[in-house]
Amino acid sequence: MSATPRVSRTIGFICALAATSVADGGVSTCQEPDDQCSLQLSATAPLRVAIFMTTHWSTMHQEFMPCWETARQQLTLVRNADLILYTSGDVGSKDLEQLHFTNLIVKHYEPANYEEGAIQAVVDGFGSKGHQEKWFDRYDWVVRLNPDVLIMDDNWLLETMGNSSVDAIFVDCNGTMNSDFFVVRPQVIETNLADTCTDGSGDTIAGSAEKHLTCVVSTIISSGRYVWVKGGQNIGGCRVAGAESPVVHEHGFRKCCPNYLSAQANCSRVPVKHRHKHRHKA
Numbered sequence: 001m002s003a004t005p006r007v008s009r010t011i012g013f014i015c016a017l018a019a020t021s022v023a024d025g026g027v028s029t030c031q032e033p034d035d036q037c038s039l040q041l042s043a044t045a046p047l048r049v050a051i052f053m054t055t056h057w058s059t060m061h062q063e064f065m066p067c068w069e070t071a072r073q074q075l076t077l078v079r080n081a082d083l084i085l086y087t088s089g090d091v092g093s094k095d096l097e098q099l100h101f102t103n104l105i106v107k108h109y110e111p112a113n114y115e116e117g118a119i120q121a122v123v124d125g126f127g128s129k130g131h132q133e134k135w136f137d138r139y140d141w142v143v144r145l146n147p148d149v150l151i152m153d154d155n156w157l158l159e160t161m162g163n164s165s166v167d168a169i170f171v172d173c174n175g176t177m178n179s180d181f182f183v184v185r186p187q188v189i190e191t192n193l194a195d196t197c198t199d200g201s202g203d204t205i206a207g208s209a210e211k212h213l214t215c216v217v218s219t220i221i222s223s224g225r226y227v228w229v230k231g232g233q234n235i236g237g238c239r240v241a242g243a244e245s246p247v248v249h250e251h252g253f254r255k256c257c258p259n260y261l262s263a264q265a266n267c268s269r270v271p272v273k274h275r276h277k278h279r280h281k282a
């Protein structure tokens with residue numbers, strides 16, 4: 001466990017318990033605490049998760065990919081997830097192999113601008129196309145993000161995803177749902193709304209993907225079965241940040257790849273006071 005300083009506190013506790021009970025039970029050795037932990041984990045946290053990553057494969061997004069290899073190594077949420085890469089770019093097999101996801105599914109869409117890509121991902125994934133092609137049938141949860149939205153800490157996210165009263169996790173962006181990062185039980189989204197919501201999809205201004213998503217998840221909003229990302233706030237253009245936020249959309253963090261989770265990387269979570277420094281989305 002030495003390489004996983006960010007493993008959830010809850011899980012650390014479970015592992016400690018598992019190791020203790022092995023000792024108490026008089027089993028001769030406890031040489032492989034990691035195995036005990038993974039056994040215990042699969043019994044207690046069998047969430048099936050897809051990371052649904054959308055990218056136009058810009059140079060900047062590519063620069064973030066080494067961080068995802070680190071995330072897969074160090075964060076339980078990412079390590080146990082399948083990656084569904086939804087891209088308009090020409091992603092090479094070498095790029096993909098480097099990520100080492102056990103299950104990696106690549107889906108292509110026609111090149112579009114940033115906002116259209118974000119909208120298209122929601123329409124295709126959660127609408128009748130995704131429904132018919134069973135994109136998310138085997139998952140309890142879908143984590144929708146772009147490569148430049150990094151998960152800093154998975155404790156709170158995993159804990160919340162384990163809560164049967166919660167169907168979705170959002171970041172508020174000025175009264176709409178931030179589309180760069182959200183987590184949802186896919187079965188709860190109404191296919192029909194994903195197909196028919198046009199709010200925002202004709203707009204060219206920043207924020208149209210947010211309006212669109214807000215329409216698509218309107219039944220979740222009215223059910224009240226969602227929570228806001230703890231500590232998540234926005235810096236210019238609906239990008240999630242915050243000193244305590246478990247996810248951060250900060251373009252400068254690509255300089256910290258691959259080892260963005262180490263203290264030496266100096267990529268601490270951005271306090272929201274930086275809000276006027278970076279206005280651009282994408």
Ligand SMILES: *[C@@H]1O[C@H](CO)[C@@H](O)[C@H](O)[C@H]1NC(C)=O
Nearest residue numbers: 159163164165166225226227
């Ligand atoms: C689960 O989520 C609900 C709704 O947000 C909350 O009231 C409840 O305290 C949560 N349960 C646990 C065990 O965290």
Ligand SMILES: *[C@@H]1O[C@H](CO)[C@@H](O)[C@H](O)[C@H]1NC(C)=O
Nearest residue numbers: 173174175206207236237238
């Ligand atoms: C937030 O919403 C209000 C009211 O809809 C609007 O006037 C304001 O410009 C918005 N602010 C940003 C940063 O988008």
Ligand SMILES: *[C@@H]1O[C@H](CO)[C@@H](O)[C@H](O)[C@H]1NC(C)=O
Nearest residue numbers: 255256259263264265266267
């Ligand atoms: C992080 O900041 C410390 C102190 O300012 C500095 O010594 C170190 O070189 C920085 N590390 C990186 C990787 O930039």
